[in-house]
Amino acid sequence: MKVCRGTLGMGEHGPEVVDNFCIACGHCVAVCPNGALDHKLAPLANQVLLEAPSILNADMAAHFLRSRRSVRSFQRKRIPRETIQELLAIAPFAPTACNSQGVSYHVVDDSVTLKGITAAIADWAKEDLRNGVLGKSPWSENTANTIQRYFQYGEDTILRDAPCLIIATADNSSFHLGRDNTHFALAYTQLYAPSLGLGTCWSGLFEYCAGAGYEPLLQLLKLPEGRSVTGAIIAGYPNYTFKRLVDRDPLQITWQ
Secondary structure, eight states: OTSSSEEEEEEEEEEOSSSSSSOOOOOOHHHTTTOOOOTTHHHHHGSSSOOOOOOOOHHHHHHHTTOOOOOBOOOOOOOOOOHHHHHHGEEEEGGGGGGOOOOOEEOOHHHHHHHHHHHOOOOOOOHHHSSGGGGSSSHHHHHHHHHHHHHOOOOSSTTTTTTTEEEEEEEEEGGHHHHHHHHHHHHHHHHHGGGGGOOOEEEEHHHHHHTOHHHHHHHHHHOOOOOEEEEEEEEEBBBBBSSSSSOOOOOOOOOO
């Protein structure tokens, strides 16, 4: 009963519903050592029995998390859609507010459409750098250089010639909640990607452009009606393998 957030309590004859706060998380069914509980919103038959706790030791976990890198150089190799589906299948297991989930994915893997998306973002960014949100960003100089390289040399400095763009969307009525949920879900996706031989990177310029409601981009995306972009990553097979774990700034922490 103690793993439940407030729906279940122990009555005279066993577990009983004391308040209707159920979020269908499945905790009650998953934790019972004897499989004595079932729940129509999280059926026992759909749960996988753990023979032993799935916990990495601390050194392995730290090494795994530190080895994740943002990949910006990809092989010219298409990702099978079955692999993308396997990659995204892990995303729903990320934590979401009150188990709201609600994130869906729009995948673009057509090379012509990807080039069109890059061009649309470049056009928008070139204008926005003058008087919009990008011009006020602390990275405005870096962004300006990125866009200049696109127009001057034809380099794809936006989607990095990645063979796949994964766009997360949420219902318009729950955009802010969906955006938070998206960050958790895509973080899971990025951590899982190397096990499939894939590299990923957040696509910040895409998010800025979509968030600004730039019509030429939205027309290319053809998103389902009533849904807004809440995040995006590029994915592909990396050109290079990283050989070392990179350090970060010293940890800052206060105690009370």
